[in-house]
Amino acid sequence: MGELDKRILWTESLSKFFGGLAAVNSVNIGVREKTITMLIGPNGAGKTTLVNLCTGVLKPDSGKIYFLGKDITGWPSHKIYREGFVRTFQIPSPFLKLTVLENVLAALKNDAENPLKAPFRTMWLKQEEENIERAFKILGKVGLEDAWYYEAFKLGGAQLKMLEVARALATGAKLIALDEPIGGVDPAYAGDILSYVKNIKETWGVTFLLIEHRIDIALPFADYVYVMDRGSVIFEGLPSEVEKNSRVIEVYLG
Ligand SMILES: Nc1ncnc2c1ncn2[C@@H]1O[C@H](COP(=O)(O)OP(=O)(O)OP(=O)(O)O)[C@@H](O)[C@H]1O
Numbered sequence: 001m002g003e004l005d006k007r008i009l010w011t012e013s014l015s016k017f018f019g020g021l022a023a024v025n026s027v028n029i030g031v032r033e034k035t036i037t038m039l040i041g042p043n044g045a046g047k048t049t050l051v052n053l054c055t056g057v058l059k060p061d062s063g064k065i066y067f068l069g070k071d072i073t074g075w076p077s078h079k080i081y082r083e084g085f086v087r088t089f090q091i092p093s094p095f096l097k098l099t100v101l102e103n104v105l106a107a108l109k110n111d112a113e114n115p116l117k118a119p120f121r122t123m124w125l126k127q128e129e130e131n132i133e134r135a136f137k138i139l140g141k142v143g144l145e146d147a148w149y150y151e152a153f154k155l156g157g158a159q160l161k162m163l164e165v166a167r168a169l170a171t172g173a174k175l176i177a178l179d180e181p182i183g184g185v186d187p188a189y190a191g192d193i194l195s196y197v198k199n200i201k202e203t204w205g206v207t208f209l210l211i212e213h214r215i216d217i218a219l220p221f222a223d224y225v226y227v228m229d230r231g232s233v234i235f236e237g238l239p240s241e242v243e244k245n246s247r248v249i250e251v252y253l254g
Pocket residue numbers: 018021023041042043044045046047048049050
């Protein structure tokens with residue numbers, strides 16, 4: 001891990017127990033800014049639990065979590081979300097009857113609802129216009145520009161995942177956690193999803209923490225990788241080193 005100040009998120013000896021089971025056992029991870037940091041490992045390794053701890057969905061039993069240099073340990077998830085660390089869930093959950101555009105507009109952070117502005121129609125209209133422009137920019141980034149008028153329920157699996165990413169971007173997220181973004185998606189489209197994510201990282205400087213099972217497809221898109229097994233980090237390093245590591249091979253093939 002590089003210079004300390006470049007880390008947008010890090011944990012110190014983070015642990016979570018379910019009964020006697022250490023789902024996350026004294027884990028230290030660091031996510032550098034403007035990277036795709038990938039979390040891999042077999043079923044039950046503790047990946048989802050770790051991300052749930054970092055995003056305030058679960059409370060740790062011990063250890064610390066820092067986001068943008070702030071100790072966010074024990075913060076409720078809505079507060080972490082407002083701080084700019086957004087978690088999209090495995091099951092995409094947009095408003096299915098709203099259009100793609102409306103879904104992004106609903107997630108946009110703005111002060112349109114500011115009661116002080118409400119009486120001034122021109123101000124309100126200008127804000128509306130800016131929001132729509134911003135929403136289209138975001139939709140362009142996830143390949144949904146031409147589908148803006150579709151109701152969300154008409155989208156395919158890969159498009160729904162990208163709508164989730166679009167909504168996370170709309171909130172102004174600096175760090176987006178994606179749990180299996182290509183899970184259940186046709187392999188033909190899986191690379192597309194990861195290409196969009198990579199492009200967003202490179203052009204807008206958004207950081208991604210990505211849990212993924214299909215390392216064959218996902219590894220080439222990662223900047224840095226953590227491998228977990230039974231609650232512990234067993235490897236961290238560059239994607240090119242992952243598949244050579246004997247402990248990783250043991251866990252995946254043993
Ligand atoms: N709410 C819970 N109550 C009890 N045990 C849990 C709970 N959530 C997770 N576990 C256990 O904690 C361990 C880690 O689970 P977790 O879901 O974090 O793994 P994972 O790496 O995300 O696995 P997968 O790849 O299957 O999604 C597992 O043994 C799981 O059964």
